[in-house]
Amino acid sequence: MMMTSNKKITKKELKKVFFRSIAYNSSFNYERQLNLGWAWSLMPVLRKLYSDSKKEMSKALKRHLEFNNITPFICTVLLSITTAMEEQNANSKDFDTDSINAVKVGLMGPLSAIGDSFFFGTLRVIAAGLGCSLALQGNIFGPILYLILFNIPNFAARYYLVFEGYKLGTSFLNKVEESGVMEKLFKGASILGLMVIGAMVATTMNVPLAITFNETSLLETINGIMPNLLSLLTTLFIFYLLKKDVKISKVLAGIILFGILGALIRIF
Template sequence: MSFKFEAAYDKQITRKDLQNLFWRSIPYEHSWNYERMGHVGFTWALMPILQKLYPNKPDFVAAMKRHMELYNMTPYICTLPLSMAAAMEEANASDPDFDTSAISNVKLALMGPLSGVGDAFYWGTLRILATGVGTSLALQGSLLGPLMFLLIFNVPHYIIRYVLTFLGYRFGSEFITKVQESGIMDTIVKMASIMGAMVIGAMTMEMVAVDIPVPIGIGEDVQTLAGLLNGIFPGFVTLGIFGIVYAMLKKKMNPLLIMLIMLILSIVCAYLGILGVPA
């Protein structure tokens, strides 16, 4: 498989480095966790490139920490943000004035939109197609059923995953060059930061579901406390929980300890009827 991207390899990162990035991206989801989701897989895939770009240990450690932040991405297209991050790290390694916050902000800005497209295509389209073909053959007693399912799903997956590795790097390199020449890096960083904050906020609202089933009112007008609060300010209960967790993180509390506290309080409050799951 050949791509006309050789002209982009005029710095430190080579075609072989990107091929290695592709292979290391495959176990991206194997270390997924509830604390920071895919951060370990993302950082592990980038690690050889970071070692090459930052021969000095303090710079390498700083780069590793930069990518150990919360990150979640449809695993089948994770090579796109990975290779873009590699291009931005390459620019940072050669430019002492490069704003490293741009790397995190661009990653966060891509997280929501790319995952939306990736989930819709892989889970909502390709998987359904593969399952339909595989199931129909399996019901006829054919051993080709599971084989066709795996082929229909994984052949396009790996081709797209491989191509995105090079597209992401090329796009990232050209993007950085044009931005630096135009002098609008500060504006790009600010816009990406706002988009990243919006993505995190949307994820919080989508993934946190909680009810306060304490009844307010009498007769037909009775409603839960959560319903009353959310009626005044939509998402108020979720925002309140987010605020409490954020305050705990600001006090440098261990995220695992915060999760344990929330788990215990949730069980106790659910038993007492103070908290519940929205209907």
């Protein structure tokens, strides 16, 4: 590999990436989602690496304005892996820049599944439970406790991962195939993501069936046979429609209309 320069990212730039990542989730669009926050977070790195070439800077910005969406709580690990790959690109003429977006796209889903399951599915529930228990007693410390318990691990993880991700990224491309760690990560994250989705179906999907026979609730009877069976069947039906390429807007409109009609004829 022919080296053309020796540009090096330091802790100074990584700290700037960390601070900018706090605003990562503040700019959203429906076409490319969080790409603006992603590019904004990486700007200190890109300026350090490509300040001497407007053409390369333009190419880098274009790369990082593609579709992007990763859970914000651990986004710094992917930002710093990307930083390391951009550093390799800036120092090498024959670096494959397509691999940068390929790695980003490949890691977004698995990392989001891990981050959401821990921060949203576990930590937030625990913090909210403790905070609400105090708030219900009229204790003003309730919401403060929630913010402390949720945000200290959140920002600590972001800060720690911005440096660890960079260390991983510097040797990422060379070691990933040899170790097989990425295949294991994808498989484990996929299993974890499916478990989280399954739990969400049981806890957040609600089909409020109001049909009764001789004062016996049909919903209670169904749940007595198999709890949350209607929630599962509804989810599988929606999944079937999506697999048949039915547009999401049509599915949402159908759910709204079905809910309104069900309320009018009192089955819900």
